[in-house]
Amino acid sequence: MHNNTDLIQRDLANLWHPCTQMKDHEWLPLVPIKRGESVWLEDFNGKRYLDAISSWWVNLFGHCNPRINDRIKQQLDSLEHVILAGFSHEPVVELSERLVEITPKGLNRCFYADNGSSAIEATLKMSFHYWRNKGQHQKTKFITLANSYHGETLGALAVGDVSLYKETYAPLLMEVITVPSPDNYFRETGETKIDYSTRMFKHMEAALEQHAHETCAVIVEPLVQCAGNMRMYHPVYLKLLRKACDKHGVHLIADEIAVGFGRTGTLFACEQADITPDFICLSKGLTGGYLPLACVLTHDRIYQAFYDDYENMTAFLHSHSYTGNPLGCAAALATLDIFRQDDVIENNKKLSTHMGIAVAHLQDHPHVAEVRQQGMILAIEMVKDKANKTPYPWQERRGLKVYQHALEQGALLRPLGNVIYFMPPYVITPEQIDTLATIASEGIEIATKEN
Numbered sequence: 001m002h003n004n005t006d007l008i009q010r011d012l013a014n015l016w017h018p019c020t021q022m023k024d025h026e027w028l029p030l031v032p033i034k035r036g037e038s039v040w041l042e043d044f045n046g047k048r049y050l051d052a053i054s055s056w057w058v059n060l061f062g063h064c065n066p067r068i069n070d071r072i073k074q075q076l077d078s079l080e081h082v083i084l085a086g087f088s089h090e091p092v093v094e095l096s097e098r099l100v101e102i103t104p105k106g107l108n109r110c111f112y113a114d115n116g117s118s119a120i121e122a123t124l125k126m127s128f129h130y131w132r133n134k135g136q137h138q139k140t141k142f143i144t145l146a147n148s149y150h151g152e153t154l155g156a157l158a159v160g161d162v163s164l165y166k167e168t169y170a171p172l173l174m175e176v177i178t179v180p181s182p183d184n185y186f187r188e189t190g191e192t193k194i195d196y197s198t199r200m201f202k203h204m205e206a207a208l209e210q211h212a213h214e215t216c217a218v219i220v221e222p223l224v225q226c227a228g229n230m231r232m233y234h235p236v237y238l239k240l241l242r243k244a245c246d247k248h249g250v251h252l253i254a255d256e257i258a259v260g261f262g263r264t265g266t267l268f269a270c271e272q273a274d275i276t277p278d279f280i281c282l283s284k285g286l287t288g289g290y291l292p293l294a295c296v297l298t299h300d301r302i303y304q305a306f307y308d309d310y311e312n313m314t315a316f317l318h319s320h321s322y323t324g325n326p327l328g329c330a331a332a333l334a335t336l337d338i339f340r341q342d343d344v345i346e347n348n349k350k351l352s353t354h355m356g357i358a359v360a361h362l363q364d365h366p367h368v369a370e371v372r373q374q375g376m377i378l379a380i381e382m383v384k385d386k387a388n389k390t391p392y393p394w395q396e397r398r399g400l401k402v403y404q405h406a407l408e409q410g411a412l413l414r415p416l417g418n419v420i421y422f423m424p425p426y427v428i429t430p431e432q433i434d435t436l437a438t439i440a441s442e443g444i445e446i447a448t449k450e451n
């Protein structure tokens with residue numbers, strides 16, 4: 001028999017948790033989970049938590065979804081894994097066909113990895129290698145947006161810009177060209193989002209003009225910079241970027257690892273700008289939040305630049321042990337079936353409208369600078385001073401107070417600094433959204449009470 005206390009003790013004796021100052025657990029209880037069902041996580045004392053953040057943005061259709069469970073179980077009895085070099089299997093072939101079908105037009109080659117960061121690494125190498133194969137050896141740099149996030153491995157960290165994760169490792173990282181973000185949070189009062197994102201594009205245009213000759217690719221998170229405090233920008237920026245990348249001969253990499261699979265209101269965020277990037281990176285929701293799997297899709301022109309006689313040494317000799325794992329592919333196929341059978345994108349429109357209404361009142365809170373939303377992602381930014389958006393000093397850890405309140409009340413909210421957000425599984429109900437809104441409002445009240 002296990003209970004919470006027993007497992008916590010055993011855990012803390014041997015584990016080192018991700019993105020955690022372990023000393024916090026001297027006073028901040030770890031939460032051991034026994035089982036999951038739909039939006040709920042249940043601990044060993046029978047207490048339930050509503051998973052408002054989809055367990056780090058991966059879960060789409062609830063925990064232990066019977067349809068995904070069944071598909072994985074079926075796959076498990078026929079093939080658990082096989083090397084993908086020289087060998088193939090049915091789930092990976094079918095998944096590739098389906099991904100080509102649903103991603104922006106023209107993307108027709110699938111390269112697999114086993115997590116988001118490694119998909120980014122593969123993409124950066126592919127873009128660089130493409131230009132080398134084309135004899136353009138001077139192209140070695142990447143352009144990225146301020147406040148962007150692309151993962152934690154060294155290449156991915158280098159093209160990201162969240163200082164909390166990056167600064168310490170700066171001496172280890174390749175140099176990149178960082179351009180101001182079109183993030184709407186900073187638009188002038190009265191300025192429309194489209195005007196602001198358009199105005200901010202001049203920085204990108206200038207960077208491309210200056211650096212295109214030495215640049216492999218521009219990498220962006222389309223529409224929402226998730227780890228960068230859920231900051232959002234207008235699709236017009238992506239349209240302008242697609243045109244400018246073509247004009248300057250630079251690849252466009254769309255990192256849809258977080259925003260893909262319906263989070264922004266369309267299946268892929270790029271659809272809202274009606275563009276096809278040169279590379280799209282997918283992971284997180286790809287398996288419905290079940291298993292680690294990632295895919296980079298690109299188009300023929302890139303693929304053909306690597307396709308040659310072996311001795312010409314143009315092949316992309318990059319691999320990960322679990323590339324294209326059949327169980328992961330089976331989970332992904334079950335996930336795509338649910339999208340198709342349940343008209344998910346259409347139903348999410350109702351949920352996202354409901355979400356917006358449920359927290360609209362927080363816009364008037366004296367310590368909320370902005371309530372922003374893009375589809376199924378909603379964020380509430382707490383500030384010390386509303387008039388000039390002065391943030392609370394990070395040392396005060398106000399968001400953590402919201403986290404603690406939510407846990408007491410039976411919800412998993414995990415703010416990013418002072419930004420509380422909802423990115424729930426799509427099986428959440430309107431009533432559950434109302435509950436979350438209440439818990440978040442109370443939490444914000446508590447967190448902002450002391451000056």
Ligand SMILES: *Cc1c(COP(=O)(O)O)cnc(C)c1O
Pocket residue numbers: 115116117118120149150151152221226227255256257258259283284
């Ligand atoms: C999470 C994330 C990554 C990294 O994915 P991991 O699987 O955590 O390595 C990369 N890019 C974006 C936009 C992400 O949100």
